[in-house]
Amino acid sequence: MNLYEYEGKKLFSRYGIAIPRSVLWRKGNEPRRQWMKNPVVLKAQILAGERKKTGGILFASGAADVARRSRALFRKIVAGEAVKNILVEERVLSAHEWYVSFSYDTARRAPVLALSPRGGTGIAHAHTTAIDLSSGVEDFLFRDAIRSAGFQREDIFPLLGVVKKLWSIFWNESALLAEINPLFRLSSGELVAGDAKIIFDDEKVSPGARRFIALGGDIAILASGGGASLLSIDALVRVGGRPANYTEYSGNPPASVVRALTKKVLSQKGLRGCWVVGGTANFTDIYETLSGFVAGLREVRPRPRYPIVIRRDGPRQREAFRTLERVREDEGYQLYFSGSETSLSESARAMVEHSYRNTGVRRARK
Amino acid sequence: MSILVDKKTRVLIQGITGHEGARACREMLSYGTRVLAGVTPGKGGRKIEGVPVYDGIREAILRHPGINTSLIAVPALFVRDAAAEAIKNKISLINILTEHVTVRDSAWIVARSRSRGVRVVGPSSVGIISPGKGKVGSIGSSAVEKKIFSPGPVGIISKSGGMTAEIGVLLTRAGIGQSTAVGIGGDQIIGSDFADLLTLFERDPATQAVVLFGEVGGSYEEEAARLISQRKFTKPVVAIIAGYFTKDIAPATVLGHAGAIVSRGRGGYYSKVLALKKAGVHVASTLEDIPKIIKSILRL
Numbered sequence: 001m002n003l004y005e006y007e008g009k010k011l012f013s014r015y016g017i018a019i020p021r022s023v024l025w026r027k028g029n030e031p032r033r034q035w036m037k038n039p040v041v042l043k044a045q046i047l048a049g050e051r052k053k054t055g056g057i058l059f060a061s062g063a064a065d066v067a068r069r070s071r072a073l074f075r076k077i078v079a080g081e082a083v084k085n086i087l088v089e090e091r092v093l094s095a096h097e098w099y100v101s102f103s104y105d106t107a108r109r110a111p112v113l114a115l116s117p118r119g120g121t122g123i124a125h126a127h128t129t130a131i132d133l134s135s136g137v138e139d140f141l142f143r144d145a146i147r148s149a150g151f152q153r154e155d156i157f158p159l160l161g162v163v164k165k166l167w168s169i170f171w172n173e174s175a176l177l178a179e180i181n182p183l184f185r186l187s188s189g190e191l192v193a194g195d196a197k198i199i200f201d202d203e204k205v206s207p208g209a210r211r212f213i214a215l216g217g218d219i220a221i222l223a224s225g226g227g228a229s230l231l232s233i234d235a236l237v238r239v240g241g242r243p244a245n246y247t248e249y250s251g252n253p254p255a256s257v258v259r260a261l262t263k264k265v266l267s268q269k270g271l272r273g274c275w276v277v278g279g280t281a282n283f284t285d286i287y288e289t290l291s292g293f294v295a296g297l298r299e300v301r302p303r304p305r306y307p308i309v310i311r312r313d314g315p316r317q318r319e320a321f322r323t324l325e326r327v328r329e330d331e332g333y334q335l336y337f338s339g340s341e342t343s344l345s346e347s348a349r350a351m352v353e354h355s356y357r358n359t360g361v362r363r364a365r366k
Numbered sequence: 367m368s369i370l371v372d373k374k375t376r377v378l379i380q381g382i383t384g385h386e387g388a389r390a391c392r393e394m395l396s397y398g399t400r401v402l403a404g405v406t407p408g409k410g411g412r413k414i415e416g417v418p419v420y421d422g423i424r425e426a427i428l429r430h431p432g433i434n435t436s437l438i439a440v441p442a443l444f445v446r447d448a449a450a451e452a453i454k455n456k457i458s459l460i461n462i463l464t465e466h467v468t469v470r471d472s473a474w475i476v477a478r479s480r481s482r483g484v485r486v487v488g489p490s491s492v493g494i495i496s497p498g499k500g501k502v503g504s505i506g507s508s509a510v511e512k513k514i515f516s517p518g519p520v521g522i523i524s525k526s527g528g529m530t531a532e533i534g535v536l537l538t539r540a541g542i543g544q545s546t547a548v549g550i551g552g553d554q555i556i557g558s559d560f561a562d563l564l565t566l567f568e569r570d571p572a573t574q575a576v577v578l579f580g581e582v583g584g585s586y587e588e589e590a591a592r593l594i595s596q597r598k599f600t601k602p603v604v605a606i607i608a609g610y611f612t613k614d615i616a617p618a619t620v621l622g623h624a625g626a627i628v629s630r631g632r633g634g635y636y637s638k639v640l641a642l643k644k645a646g647v648h649v650a651s652t653l654e655d656i657p658k659i660i661k662s663i664l665r666l
Binding site: 104106107109110111132133134135171174176201203204215224225226227228230231233234235236237238243250278279280281282283313314315340343344345 | 389393442465466467468469470473474476477478480481492493504505506507513514524525526527528529530531532534535552554555556559579581582584585586588589606608609610611612633651652653654
């Protein structure tokens with residue numbers, strides 16, 4: 001879960017990292033503050049990065065200017081997101097802009113502290129130090145990192161304070177990323193966070209949530225298994241299919257979970273087919289999951305008349321397919337099903353042929 | 367021979383009284399793997415499938431000093447503690463079946479196990495199987511086992527549990543057996559990555575080639591490519607990378623496995639495929655190509 005800048009800055013405040021004076025401006029609810037007569041920055045609260053480039057950040061001074069520019073910003077779509085909130089911040093006149101972040105590095109399989117005395121360049125150009133969790137996280141490790149990154153001697157202690165607080169946020173809140181870019185160093189030596197980028201671990205926020213991502217096509221996807229789901233969509237795309245969504249259930253979900261997911265996926269508009277796909281399950285009960293699918297299918301209105309191709313194998317697959325046969329006979333759904341004797345690619349091809357048959361849609365070359 | 371699991375494997379199951387733990391216990395016993403004991407704090411004294419349950423590992427090891435492998439099947443919140451207990455008791459191989467462990471806990475477990483010389487496979491690992499010798503975890507259900515894995519010369523390392531079995535099926539059907547198949551899990555931080563296990567397969571005389579199943583996100587595939595380029599792994603490798611379609615998806619979107627994050631310029635589909643190809647790895651675009659490539663490489 002990604003936090004908006006204003007949410008991240010609230011967290012910074014709570015942990016004692018200084019932030020500029022600011023107020024959140026919700027659409028239609030104009031704030032008035034004495035300090036807003038000074039030069040301010042209007043910052044669109046969206047999740048996309050590089051807001052300066054995409055026009056999500058404007059500078060203003062004086063009440064009239066602030067009102068005029070914020071109205072314009074509220075009307076904008078920045079990087080595909082409508083602007084619902086603006087963070088109005090007092091402009092900080094800083095001597096320097098630095099970069100500080102904690103994140104995980106898969107190469108070192110550890111948290112890394114990234115530091116740079118040149119902000120704005122991002123993590124790519126920062127000096128990184130892996131945090132060894134097998135020993136204690138001590139101040140001297142952070143001090144060494146600060147010196148190695150090229151900061152001046154007099155900046156060691158002020159920066160150490162910020163780094164320690166940011167580490168507390170990263171660790172205590174189970175974040176995947178805690179970034180300050182830029183960290184302003186005022187001429188007084190004070191350090192103020194200019195921006196906040198926090199990503200929480202979804203396993204902490206909503207454990208076991210099912211992911212659903214719209215892909216804009218017309219073949220609904222119900223895939224099982226994280227790996228199978230990616231590979232299946234690859235296979236479909238390679239034979240000219242247009243996936244409507246990405247979604248996946250993994251582990252051994254009860255029928256009710258699959259039923260709810262089926263209803264959600266089949267309620268998408270403009271569908272031409274549905275592909276229920278997975279590999280050879282190690283332990284997922286195929287009868288249980290496909291029973292959930294059938295239950296969900298029966299509840300979808302209008303009744304799906306498009307082809308439904310199922311490719312699934314594993315424990316209790318035969319029982320599951322006997323049920324599907326009855327559903328096809330008795331209820332007239334256009335059901336096609338097969339086990340692992342049909343490859344993922346063959347099943348993808350069958351899906352595309354059934355879905356786009358007689359529709360004049362040209363299929364991509366194999 | 368094989369890697370990680372063989373006839374000498376003696377298993378302890380942490381979380382044996384839970385649904386997943388009990389099922390894995392049944393599966394391992396029916397495969398002929400020796401499960402000596404289980405642990406569930408507060409539930410010691412009972413038996414699951416004839417296997418004695420203890421309240422802690424220290425107690426279990428006193429009674430069963432032969433234990434050399436632990437399968438962790440406790441709920442995600444307790445995985446870090448369970449791993450710490452297994453590491454403290456010097457169990458040399460820990461396989462974590464549990465899914466949805468936070469990256470923070472995984473990173474902690476990796477650091478602790480490395481500093482103590484303990485090997486961890488997982489979290490979110492479907493298990494490890496050395497066909498005909500033994501298995502740990504939920505890999506290869508007994509209901510469909512005979513169709514899936516068979517003994518032979520090919521190693522499998524996969525981020526996906528389902529695809530471990532799928533590749534096993536395709537190889538077995540083509541008459542190609544496997545030395546050991548390992549589900550390493552698709553999380554962002556994992557105990558053993560492709561490179562770690564390739565190093566073990568390099569030393570295993572029974573393994574003549576290895577199949578890798580990778581995914582977009584992270585850098586484990588790139589690390590494998592680097593190891594192969596440095597000639598630290600010299601046997602033929604066939605890889606398949608899932609997530610070709612993500613080239614058109616917004617950055618920072620998390621897909622199926624927690625580690626499959628689409629990120630700008632790094633860990634993308636082409637980055638991985640190019641790195642592997644450069645290292646001389648055969649990259650298959652469909653699963654069905656894998657047995658064909660293996661056959662031509664091994665001249666079967």
